[in-house]
């Protein structure tokens with residue numbers, strides 16, 4: 001028996017669920033705006049996915065905007081190391097998501 005619920009139909013109690021982030025079909029996880037709860041699909045328990053969702057929790061209402069990106073970069077640097085941080089920063093700059101100095 002599953003205790004999870006669909007984000008489209010509400011939370012476990014059947015009430016409305018405010019979802020800040022539901023990422024692409026390739027990232028099976030999301031953060032719940034009202035509670036800061038992170039929900040992950042069965043195959044999503046990877047550190048990069050968890051860090052992505054934590055970045056949503058620490059940047060409420062930011063979507064995938066600058067505050068989210070800054071939080072994600074900080075988390076990646078602290079948890080995955082400088083090489084992962086540098087690779088992510090390089091890719092974000094290549095895609096014109098960030099420019100100049102970042103935290």
Ligand SMILES: [Zn+2]
Nearest residue numbers: 021022023052
């Ligand atoms: Zn996201």
